[in-house]
Amino acid sequence: MQFSSYHDLRDALISRRITCEEVVSGYLERIERHRDDNIYITVFHDGALQRARELDRKFSEGAPPGKLFGMPMAIKDNIAMKGARLTCASKILDSYESVYDATAVARLDAEDAIFLGKTNMDEFAMGSSNENSAFGPVPNPFDKTRVPGGSSGGSAAAVAAGLALAALGSDTGGSVRQPAGFCDIVGLKPTYGRISRYGLVAFASSFDQIGVLARTCGDASLVLGVMAGKDAHDATSSSHPVPDYSADMDALRVEGLRIGVPKEYFHESLNREVGAIVMAKLHELRDRGAELVDITLPQSDYAIAAYYILVTAEASSNLARFDGARYGYRSSESSDMQAMYVNSRTEGFGREVKRRIMLGTYVLSAGYYDTYYKKAQQVRRVFQDSYREALEKVDVIAGPTSPFPPFGIGEKTADPLEMYLADVFTVPASIVGMPAVSVPVGLDSSNLPVGMHLICDFFEEGKLMGIARCMQRQ
Numbered sequence: 001m002q003f004s005s006y007h008d009l010r011d012a013l014i015s016r017r018i019t020c021e022e023v024v025s026g027y028l029e030r031i032e033r034h035r036d037d038n039i040y041i042t043v044f045h046d047g048a049l050q051r052a053r054e055l056d057r058k059f060s061e062g063a064p065p066g067k068l069f070g071m072p073m074a075i076k077d078n079i080a081m082k083g084a085r086l087t088c089a090s091k092i093l094d095s096y097e098s099v100y101d102a103t104a105v106a107r108l109d110a111e112d113a114i115f116l117g118k119t120n121m122d123e124f125a126m127g128s129s130n131e132n133s134a135f136g137p138v139p140n141p142f143d144k145t146r147v148p149g150g151s152s153g154g155s156a157a158a159v160a161a162g163l164a165l166a167a168l169g170s171d172t173g174g175s176v177r178q179p180a181g182f183c184d185i186v187g188l189k190p191t192y193g194r195i196s197r198y199g200l201v202a203f204a205s206s207f208d209q210i211g212v213l214a215r216t217c218g219d220a221s222l223v224l225g226v227m228a229g230k231d232a233h234d235a236t237s238s239s240h241p242v243p244d245y246s247a248d249m250d251a252l253r254v255e256g257l258r259i260g261v262p263k264e265y266f267h268e269s270l271n272r273e274v275g276a277i278v279m280a281k282l283h284e285l286r287d288r289g290a291e292l293v294d295i296t297l298p299q300s301d302y303a304i305a306a307y308y309i310l311v312t313a314e315a316s317s318n319l320a321r322f323d324g325a326r327y328g329y330r331s332s333e334s335s336d337m338q339a340m341y342v343n344s345r346t347e348g349f350g351r352e353v354k355r356r357i358m359l360g361t362y363v364l365s366a367g368y369y370d371t372y373y374k375k376a377q378q379v380r381r382v383f384q385d386s387y388r389e390a391l392e393k394v395d396v397i398a399g400p401t402s403p404f405p406p407f408g409i410g411e412k413t414a415d416p417l418e419m420y421l422a423d424v425f426t427v428p429a430s431i432v433g434m435p436a437v438s439v440p441v442g443l444d445s446s447n448l449p450v451g452m453h454l455i456c457d458f459f460e461e462g463k464l465m466g467i468a469r470c471m472q473r474q
């Protein structure tokens with residue numbers, strides 16, 4: 001049985017029309033049938049069934065159901081779950097098992113979610129197409145010759161193909177939002193610090209956030225509400241109070257809403273159909289009483305350059321811990337310790353990860369630090385100021401999630417710069433740390449999904465999701 005939202009599934013579970021075990025068996029069968037799609041790296045077949053039976057038993061004994069009672073979820077394979085493989089889709093961690101749970105996972109577990117498995121991704125979350133995985137690419141459920149987006153491609157495809165009702169991803173520059181846009185689902189990246197990063201394998205620590213992929217805005221907000229909040233294990237997690245996101249969503253009124261439309265987002269290089277579908281949706285909201293406000297974000301052209309300097313710098317430092325000694329893969333070829341480090345990293349990391357480590361080391365090196373890294377930090381500050389200023393005048397900044405529809409598998413792999421352009425609309429929210437979401441707004445003439453990307457001010461996730469819900473394609 002397939003459910004289009006957790007709301008419907010919960011109704012069926014609470015009224016005892018269905019059991020958790022039946023729900024999980026149904027999902028596991030579907031996962032098995034879609035095995036060739038390469039969406040999951042690990043499936044918790046026995047563990048998920050056992051957990052479902054345990055929840056059924058507790059419920060039948062009168063225990064109150066948790067907020068996510070029986071919700072079948074998938075977890076991106078860079079988020080730690082105790083006793084489970086944690087590969088980051090990399091050969092270097094192929095055999096590594098986590099010894100603890102990420103805080104986000106522990107909080108979902110405490111509210112009775114059920115975990116079906118760990119999903120495929122770009123290696124160490126570096127990529128926009130899921131093609132950088134040591135486990136191979138994932139086809140887009142809408143068109144199997146195309147990519148599902150990345151880096152959380154497995155999580156997005158799992159939700160879109162009905163192999164999980166919701167999934168966790170991680171978003172450093174768009175990795176939750178862009179694949180959500182490519183797979184016609186909702187993808188939410190909260191404010192930096194809203195969700196603890198404890199147990200999320202670090203890529204670029206000052207950008208990384210766990211995010212949610214779901215079919216509806218309501219489901220995404222529900223999952224966010226469970227995970228959000230201060231965590232003693234992550235000093236960068238925020239103690240900002242966690243509001244009732246569904247109440248905030250319900251309070252949202254379209255009338256009088258000021259939607260900022262940056263002229264730089266509707267550049268001539270934007271795919272025509274994508275631009276037209278996004279514009280049509282904005283006009284629809286205007287007809288319902290919102291005001292469209294022309295705004296300008298003149299530094300937009302520098303987003304990709306600043307982003308790739310800053311994240312590669314952080315990545316080169318974060319990935320130093322994978323040395324063959326402490327985690328996972330170790331080369332068997334080495335004559336001394338230095339060679340063991342070098343060979344383990346050379347054999348264990350894929351091409352894109354190596355490219356980024358080299359780029360990051362370069363921009364941090366004496367002589368280039370000021371020219372590249374320091375400059376990019378200054379650009380980050382300029383972005384922060386200008387997005388803050390823009391959001392004093394408008395409630396939300398709107399535009400497309402991706403400049404083009406899902407592209408073909410193999411189409412952009414030869415040219416990394418071309419691939420990096422996929423992130424042009426999603427990286428600014430990561431540079432500034434504001435919450436952002438991709439919501440499905442239409443299909444183009446080839447039946448490929450188009451996402452709308454929305455950014456709100458810090459900690460305004462409830463309002464953001466309320467606006468997204470008004471826009472979602474029915």
Ligand code: GLN
Nearest residue numbers: 125127171172173174175
């Ligand atoms: N595609 C972007 C990159 O490759 C974003 C990745 C992410 O958000 N994890 O860096």
